[in-house]
Amino acid sequence: MPGTHCCVRNCFSSTHDYRGKRRDHVLRFFRIPTWKKHEGEHVSDVTRRRRMSWVAAIRRKDITFDRISQSMRVCSLHFHSGKPSYEMLENHPDWKPSLRLGHSDVKKTDEARFQRLVKRRTQHQEQLLLPPQHLEQPPCPAQHPEQAPPLVQHQEQPPCPAQEQAPPSAQQPHQEPAQECALCPYRRDVINSLLEENRKLKEELEEYRMNENFLSGDDNRVKYYTGLPNYLTFQTLLLSLTPYLPQGRLKKLSPFQLVLLTLMRLRLDLPIQHLGRLLRVHRTTASDAFHHTLSVMYSRLSPLVYWPSRESLMASMPHKFVESFGGNAAAIVDCFEVFIEKPSNALARAQTFSQHKHAHTMKYLIVVTPQGVISFISEGWGGHASDKHITEQSGFLDKLMPGDVVLTDRGFDIGESVGMMCAEVKVPPRGRAQLEARDVEEAGATAHLRIHVERMIGVVQNAFKFLRSTVPVNMLLKCEGENVMALDKIVTVCCALTNMCPSVV
Incomplete structure (x- = not known):
């Protein structure tokens, strides 16, 4: 039979009749409260006891603290106010169901008793606000003994009860105001101090909420x-x-x-x-x-990570590159590695082990324009793959045009693959004295230019510390419905965000 039914014994409330037609009534149905174990010790203790109280009130053998079906509901007929109370009000009569439970094992709660308890607590709090020297003083003559002190809004000074209750003759123009009672100044000071404390607490709460004001203007x-x-x-x-x-x-x-x-x-x-x-x-x-x-x-x-046209490169080419390459410098190429956890699969361990880092890594080819903008980032390759293999298989070479100059490290032995499409400039890592004189002169002229890509790699990894940590293996799995790893997305997003920042060149 469709619809929702009340799980209390001998209660036949439901949202639909036996024909499946929705009933025309105002009954509401509520879930049995859950145990909130991750919101602090106090909340955990209160919600645990409340769940136990509901289970005890319903009193069915098939409903226990640890075994409650998601379809179980309690209708509004079992609460005084027609709904459960706030979970922190343990003394409220509707903290648990107490009406028409089908048994007499649970005592029916008394709503009037709860109201008397609230009144006693309110009176006790009001007495705590009074100073000791005023406890024995009579109330203001013009104020009724049972009348509560006036409320103050917007931090305005509260009027004296004697002024509010003064006879009409005292409110006529050119008449002297009524005298304040002995408690009026103290009440006014207490209320203003509480309002100020409330304002400061709200400001502190906004500071730690991390909402829209968290970063505003800073x-x-x-x-x-x-x-x-x-x-x-x-x-x-x-x-x-x-x-x-x-x-x-x-x-x-x-x-x-x-x-x-x-x-x-x-x-x-x-x-x-x-x-x-x-x-x-x-x-x-x-x-x-x-x-x-x-x-x-x-x-x-x-x-945001895109390959620029030759015209745009020529229009904004830095002067040092124009002097060295005549404006034909298209890219500066390098690879960087991201540490990963050791895979459990033997083949994956072999493919990701980097001889250079002596650890398991994922390697990415990064290409930077002479202007200091990341123009290409490859997909991730196991750390065992060579720089030359990644360069040839990543699709980077397809973007080059005849005459382009690419600055690379000595590890990028891609001259044969490039052919006549571009000219490769080799820069030795160290020890220029061991090279021929021509290589030394060429290295000295270009080493200070190629350093830009290393600076960009440092900017990306320093700005986003996630790329300097050890990435979990689950980041290497293909995303559902996509042919890309989560780590590939992270590296691409970090490069795009870097392009949104001022260039280091």
């Missing part, structure tokens, strides 16, 4: 947490990504928090559990937020 904070140069750049990035972010599934986090969480993960290499704690969400939610936002950033920011 370029140094933006650079530290995101790697971007200023707040305006961050706002531009946020506006371009917001329409594509997964807001429905991850509704606990705003678009600002989704982007901030992802950038903090890349920039500071913070663990997912710590990021979830900062943003007050579960670790699983933080992990989903990171991977979904990363996919959006990869698809939207990948065009």
Whole structure:
């Protein structure tokens, strides 16, 4: 039979009748509360006892603390107010179901008793606000004994009760105001101090909530947490990504928090559990937020890493490159490696072990223009692959045109592969005295130019510490429905974000 049914014994409330037609009533159905184990010790203890109280009130053999079906519901007929109370109000009569339970093992709660308890607590708190010297003084003559002190809004001074209750003759123009009672000044000071304390607490809370005001107007904070140069750049990035972010599934986090969480993960290499704690969400939610936002950033920011036309290169070629190569310098090429965890598969261990780093790595080919802009980034290759093999297989050579000059290291032995498409300039790593005189002269003229790509690699890895850490093996798996690894997305996004920053050249 379709619809929702109440799980309390001898209660036949349901949303639909036996024909499957929805009933026309105002009954509501509520889930049995869960045990919140990850929101602090106090919350955990209260929610655990509340779940136990509900199970004891329902009193069914098939419902235990650890075995409750997701379809179990309790209707509003079993609560005084028609719904459960806030979980922290343990003395509230609706903290657990207590009406029409089908048995007499649970005592029916008394709503009037709860109201008397609230009244006693309120009176006790009001007495704590009074100074000791005023405890024995009578109330203001013009104020009724049972009348509560007036409320103050917007931090204005509260009027004296004697003035509010004064006879009409005292409110006529040119009449002297009524005298304040003995408690009025003290009450006014207490209320103002509480309002000021409340304002300061709200400011402190806003500071730690990491909402839209967290980075507002503070370029140094933006650079530290995101790697971007200023707040305006961050706002531009946020506006371009917001329409594509997964807001429905991850509704606990705003678009600002989704982007901030992802950038903090890349920039500071913070663990997912710590990021979830900062943003007050579960670790699983933080992990989903990171991977979904990363996919959006990869698809939207990948065009920022593009191969420029020869005309645009010529128009903005630095003067030092023009002197050395006549404006034909197209790219500066190098490889960098990212450390990964040791794979469990023997073949994967062999493919990823780097003889240069003596560790398991993923290697990427990076290409930088003479202007200091990243124009190409390859997919990840195992650290065992040679620089020449990656260069030939990555698709980089297809972008070159006849006459282009590429600056490389001596490890890039790609002259035969390039053929007549470009001229390769070799730069020795060290020990120029062992080379021929012609090579020494050529190396000295170009070494200071090729250093730009090494500076760019340093900028990318220093700006985004995630690339300097040891990446988990699960980052090397192909993303669902895509032929790209999560680590490839991260490297591409980091390069695109670097292009959004001022060039180091």
